[in-house]
Amino acid sequence: MAKLYVFGIGGTGSRVLKSLTMLLASGVKLQNDFDTLVPIIIDPDAANGDLNRTADILTKYQNIYNSVGEDNQLFATKILTLKQLLNDKLPSVSDHFKFGMTNTGQKFGEFIDYNGLDKENQALIDLLFSKNNLESDMTVGFKGNPNIGSIVLNKFTDSPEYKEFTRSFNPGDAIFIISSIFGGTGASGFPLLLKNLRLNKPEIENSNIISSSKIGAISYLPYFKVANSNDDNKAIDSTTFFSKSKAALSYYQHAIFDNKESINAFYYLGDYSNNNMPYSEGKSDQRNNAHFLELAGALSVIDFTKDFNSLTEIDSTIIKEFGIEPHEGSKLKLDHLGQWSKNQISAPLSKMVLLSKFLNKSLDVLFQNLGEFNRKDNGISREFYNQEFYRSYFLKFIHYFDEWMDEMEDNDVSFAPYHDNQEHDTLLDFVKGKDVERGGFFKKNKASANQIIKEAHTIAKSKKHDDESEPSRFLKILDEVLTTQITKILN
Structure with missing residues (x-):
C-alpha cells in the first residue's frame, strides 16, 4: 500500500483539498493501492479563512475515521498529518495539516533586510521590487505578487515539516501539487516546490527516492474575479489575472516542460467566468465559496492515481484538461459530466x-x-x-x-x-x-x-x-x- 502526498498551495490549494475530502468521505477512493492521503497546506497567511475551514474539515474527517475504523465505504480512506505518519513527538512539527512558515509575519523589506544592505544592493533591489512590494505585509500572504513569493518560499525546504516529509517518504509513494497560476502564493510556490523535489541531495533523507518519484500537478488558470474595492491602491486586481497567467505559462514552458525530468502528469483547469468573489487580501475574510472547478480539480487527483502505473519514467509529461458534455444553461447536472467523472462521483x-x-x-x-x-x-x-x-x-x-x-x-x-x-x-x-x-x-x-x-x-x-x-x-x-x-x- 502507498501514500499520496498532496501539497495544497495558497487559497486554491486549500479549497481543492476540501473538495477532495468531501469526495473521499462520500466513498470515492484513491486507486492503484494508494490507501493513505497526506494533505500538506502551504500558505503564509495562517489566518486564511479557506485554509482554516479546510483544516477543520480534515480534522473532523479524521475523528470520524478513527471512530468507525477503515472497514467502511464512507470515510474509508486514511488521512494523516506528517506527525501522525511518523508517530513523532517533536513539538516543532505541526499536527494540523498546515505547513509551518517562518518569518512571514513581517513586511517584505524587513524579510530581506533592505535597510541593512549597502547602497549598491539597495539600488538593485529597487530595480526588482517596487516600494509597495517592500512595504507589503506578508502576514496575509503575497497578495498576487509571485516575485515576492519566489523569494520567501525558497526557504520552505529548511522547515521541520519538509524534513519530516522526506523522512516519511517510501518507494511507491507519490506526490500531487495543487496551485493557481494567477495569484502570488501558488504561482511562485509550485515551480519552487517542484524544483526542490527533483533535486537529489545526499544530505536530505530519502532525497534519491523523492527525486525519482512520480509527481502530478494541477495549475488553475483564472476561474473567478475579485469584486472591485473602494481602495484605489488595492493589492489584488483581477484585471491582471490573465497577464500574470500568460507570464507564468511562459516560465513553466521553459522551466518545467522543456525540462523533461520534472513532472509526470500535468492538469489544466480554468473558466472564463463572471463569478465575483468578495475583495479580500487575506486572513479570515478570505473565505471564497466552493466552485465546481475545485471539484473537477479533486477528480484530477483521483485520475492521477488511476493512471499511476501507466505513467512513464520522467522523460515526458502527460498533459490533461477537463471538459464537460454540451449543455444548455449554466447549471450543471450529473449527466453533463464526462463518462469517467460521472462513474466516479x-x-x-x-x-x-x-x-x-x-x-x-x-x-x-x-x-x-x-x-x-x-x-x-x-x-x-x-x-x-x-x-x-x-x-x-x-x-x-x-x-x-x-x-x-x-x-x-x-x-x-x-x-x-x-x-x-x-x-x-x-x-x-x-x-x-x-x-x-x-x-x-x-x-x-x-x-x-x-x-x-x-x-x-x-x-x-x-x-x-x-x-x-x-x-x-x-x-x-x-x-x-x-x-x-x-x-x-x-x-
Missing part, C-alpha cells in the same frame, strides 16, 4: 446528499418508528445522537458538506444536480433527471423515506453488524440502505 456523491437529507428531514420519523434500528443491541440507541461522535464530528462534517454543495450551486458556473425541496414523503425524488414516482391515486409512493427506515430495521434485525461499535454500525447500516436506494434511482 454520481453514486457516492448522491448517497452522501441523500444521507444528509435523511438526517435533516426524516430523523424524527425514524425516532417514532418501532424497530430494530432504534434498539441499542442491534441498532442505534437514542443516547448515540447526543454523544461526541455524532454531535461534534459527524453532524458538523455533514454541515460542511451541505455548505460545500450549496456554495457550488451559487456560482456563475453552477453545479446543481439535486433538488432541494424534498420532505420526508418525497425524499428519494432528489436527483435531477432521475424522477422517482411520488405516488397518487392507485399508485405506490416510491419516493418516501419510509423505504430507508424499513430497510434499516431489516438490516439491524439480521444482526450482521452486532459486533461493530455503535458509530461503525450507524454508518454501515445507513450506507447499505442508501447504496440500494441510489442504485435504483440512478439506473
Whole structure:
C-alpha cells in the first residue's frame, strides 16, 4: 500500500483539498493501492479563512475515521498529518495539516533586510521590487505578487515539516501539487516546490527516492474575479489575472516542460467566468465559496492515481484538461459530466446528499418508528445522537458538506444536480433527471423515506453488524440502505 502526498498551495490549494475530502468521505477512493492521503497546506497567511475551514474539515474527517475504523465505504480512506505518519513527538512539527512558515509575519523589506544592505544592493533591489512590494505585509500572504513569493518560499525546504516529509517518504509513494497560476502564493510556490523535489541531495533523507518519484500537478488558470474595492491602491486586481497567467505559462514552458525530468502528469483547469468573489487580501475574510472547478480539480487527483502505473519514467509529461458534455444553461447536472467523472462521483456523491437529507428531514420519523434500528443491541440507541461522535464530528462534517454543495450551486458556473425541496414523503425524488414516482391515486409512493427506515430495521434485525461499535454500525447500516436506494434511482 502507498501514500499520496498532496501539497495544497495558497487559497486554491486549500479549497481543492476540501473538495477532495468531501469526495473521499462520500466513498470515492484513491486507486492503484494508494490507501493513505497526506494533505500538506502551504500558505503564509495562517489566518486564511479557506485554509482554516479546510483544516477543520480534515480534522473532523479524521475523528470520524478513527471512530468507525477503515472497514467502511464512507470515510474509508486514511488521512494523516506528517506527525501522525511518523508517530513523532517533536513539538516543532505541526499536527494540523498546515505547513509551518517562518518569518512571514513581517513586511517584505524587513524579510530581506533592505535597510541593512549597502547602497549598491539597495539600488538593485529597487530595480526588482517596487516600494509597495517592500512595504507589503506578508502576514496575509503575497497578495498576487509571485516575485515576492519566489523569494520567501525558497526557504520552505529548511522547515521541520519538509524534513519530516522526506523522512516519511517510501518507494511507491507519490506526490500531487495543487496551485493557481494567477495569484502570488501558488504561482511562485509550485515551480519552487517542484524544483526542490527533483533535486537529489545526499544530505536530505530519502532525497534519491523523492527525486525519482512520480509527481502530478494541477495549475488553475483564472476561474473567478475579485469584486472591485473602494481602495484605489488595492493589492489584488483581477484585471491582471490573465497577464500574470500568460507570464507564468511562459516560465513553466521553459522551466518545467522543456525540462523533461520534472513532472509526470500535468492538469489544466480554468473558466472564463463572471463569478465575483468578495475583495479580500487575506486572513479570515478570505473565505471564497466552493466552485465546481475545485471539484473537477479533486477528480484530477483521483485520475492521477488511476493512471499511476501507466505513467512513464520522467522523460515526458502527460498533459490533461477537463471538459464537460454540451449543455444548455449554466447549471450543471450529473449527466453533463464526462463518462469517467460521472462513474466516479454520481453514486457516492448522491448517497452522501441523500444521507444528509435523511438526517435533516426524516430523523424524527425514524425516532417514532418501532424497530430494530432504534434498539441499542442491534441498532442505534437514542443516547448515540447526543454523544461526541455524532454531535461534534459527524453532524458538523455533514454541515460542511451541505455548505460545500450549496456554495457550488451559487456560482456563475453552477453545479446543481439535486433538488432541494424534498420532505420526508418525497425524499428519494432528489436527483435531477432521475424522477422517482411520488405516488397518487392507485399508485405506490416510491419516493418516501419510509423505504430507508424499513430497510434499516431489516438490516439491524439480521444482526450482521452486532459486533461493530455503535458509530461503525450507524454508518454501515445507513450506507447499505442508501447504496440500494441510489442504485435504483440512478439506473
